[in-house]
Amino acid sequence: MIxxxxxxxxxxxxxxxxxxxxxxxxxxxxxxIEAATKIIVSHVRMAGLADVLGRAGQRNVYGEEVQKxxxxxxxxxxxxxxxxxxxxxLASEELEEVVFPEKGRDGKYIIALDxxxxxxxxxxxxxxxxIFSIYRKVQGTAEDFLQGGRHQVAAGxxxxxxxxxxxxTTGNGVNGFTLDPAVGLFLLSHRNLRMPDRGKIYSxxxxxxxxxxxxxxxxxxxxxKERGYTARYIGSMVADVHRTLIKGGIFGYPADxxxxxxxxxxxxxxxxxxxxxxxxxxxxSDGTRSLLEVRPEEIHQRVPVFxxxxxxxxxxxxxxxxx
Ligand code: AHG
Ligand code: MN
Ligand code: MN
Numbered sequence: 001m002i003x004x005x006x007x008x009x010x011x012x013x014x015x016x017x018x019x020x021x022x023x024x025x026x027x028x029x030x031x032x033i034e035a036a037t038k039i040i041v042s043h044v045r046m047a048g049l050a051d052v053l054g055r056a057g058q059r060n061v062y063g064e065e066v067q068k069x070x071x072x073x074x075x076x077x078x079x080x081x082x083x084x085x086x087x088x089x090l091a092s093e094e095l096e097e098v099v100f101p102e103k104g105r106d107g108k109y110i111i112a113l114d115x116x117x118x119x120x121x122x123x124x125x126x127x128x129x130x131i132f133s134i135y136r137k138v139q140g141t142a143e144d145f146l147q148g149g150r151h152q153v154a155a156g157x158x159x160x161x162x163x164x165x166x167x168x169t170t171g172n173g174v175n176g177f178t179l180d181p182a183v184g185l186f187l188l189s190h191r192n193l194r195m196p197d198r199g200k201i202y203s204x205x206x207x208x209x210x211x212x213x214x215x216x217x218x219x220x221x222x223x224x225k226e227r228g229y230t231a232r233y234i235g236s237m238v239a240d241v242h243r244t245l246i247k248g249g250i251f252g253y254p255a256d257x258x259x260x261x262x263x264x265x266x267x268x269x270x271x272x273x274x275x276x277x278x279x280x281x282x283x284x285s286d287g288t289r290s291l292l293e294v295r296p297e298e299i300h301q302r303v304p305v306f307x308x309x310x311x312x313x314x315x316x317x318x319x320x321x322x323x
Contacts, residue, residue: 008034008166008177008186015170025086025108026170029134030154032084033111034166034186036077037130037158040115041179043072044160047122070094070116073130077115087111088137091145091299093268098142098299109153110135110144112299114268117157118236127161129238133272145299149271149292156276159242165189167242169279174245190246195282198311199248203233203240211257214287216323220316237264241273241307245280250308250316254287262286262304266296270305283313287320 006014009031016027047069074094081087082101089110090099101107114131121128134154138144156168164179166186176190202224209218229249234240237253244251255262264270274284274291284291285306294303306316 006188008168008188011175011177011188015172023108026134026153028084029081029086029109029111030168032081032086033077033132033156036080037166038179038184039076039080040073040130040158041160041164043069043076044128048125069122069128070119073115074113077113077130081111081113088140089142089144091142091267093265093300098145108137110137112145112267112272114265117238117269118234121234121236121239126236127159127234127239127242128236129157129159129242131155131157131238131268131272133267133275142299145267146296148295149266149274152271152275152292155272157238157242157272159238161239161242165242167193167245167276169276171275171279174276174280193245193280195245195277195280195309196248197281197309199244199250199309200229201232201243201247201249202229203231203244203249203251205233205235205253206231208254208256208258213255213257213260214320214323216319216321217252217254217316219323220319223315223319237269237273241277244308245277245282248282248309248312250306250312252306252308252316253304254306255304259302261302263302264305266291266294266301266303267299270294270303273305273307277307281310282308283310285313285317288317 012027012030016022074092085103086107087104087109088107091112093114112133117131118128133152135147135151154170158166166177174193176193177186178189179186240251253264270291277284286304
């Protein structure tokens with residue numbers, strides 16, 4: 001439910017005003033992300049039609065080649081953010097190497113992106129999202145992305161669900177904005193979002209349980225079942241974490257025989273979601289410590305991920321220690 005008339009742009013500018021020394025660069029960076037995601041929304045909402053409309057001449061209504069949505073989202077973000085001049089470097093789950101845009105030479109920030117999360121859900125009309133994570137430029141090399149999640153300046157995601165929502169933290173709590181499609185504004189709908197200390201939902205791909213590397217994890221999930229928890233697993237991290245943020249509970253993608261270091265990527269998925277969850281009063285873990293304490297060694301590194309209500313993660317870590 002929309003409770004405030006404040007839109008995301010105005011919110012960003014009002015936050016900036018609290019810091020008289022701010023140059024406005026972070027605000028402009030965030031507004032560039034907002035603009036790019038609005039372009040992505042319009043494509044996401046056409047997803048089911050792209051093939052139909054494209055079939056005539058292999059072009060869609062916009063006269064563009066019909067393209068896979070995850071690659072299109074990547075192109076839109078890379079182009080828009082490079083063009084904003086606010087980012088010294090961009091890293092994307094879709095690109096092997098870090099990009100240093102020409103216009104960003106004076107940029108103070110670097111950004112890591114999962115342009116389209118949950119891509120296996122595109123064709124079946126289930127929620128997908130975009131995740132971003134911003135750090136300060138330090139040395140001006142690709143190593144700047146390896147500072148560790150604790151150094152994030154801002155992080156957020158957009159979930160393209162039954163409505164479109166933008167969740168943002170700049171280290172001062174979490175705020176959620178819902179897109180009003182009629183006016184094209186993200187309106188503040190969830191001010192200072194706080195997670196419950198405990199929930200009733202667990203969210204794991206339980207089909208992998210026989211191959212999970214930690215037996216304590218299987219015992220933990222069995223204990224949740226005994227306590228009457230329910231299971232929800234969408235398979236889009238953004239959507240699963242979004243529900244966990246609002247309703248509490250736990251989301252996890254542990255290490256298994258197929259993915260011995262976990263499946264999710266530290267830079268584009270784990271670190272930004274950990275920042276949001278911890279800023280909402282929840283906790284994150286790689287099994288032993290907060291995900292924000294992890295220092296990745298390379299940009300595409302994977303990590304076991306657990307995100308959830310404070311008490312859930314405490315219980316989980318206890319089960320993992322006891323094994
Ligand atoms: P992406 O679409 O960006 O590659 O991410 C998919 C991820 C994440 O969204 C989700 O939590 C997880 O993969 C689902 O994996 P499984 O299908 O193995 O459960
Ligand atoms: Mn992803
Ligand atoms: Mn992706």
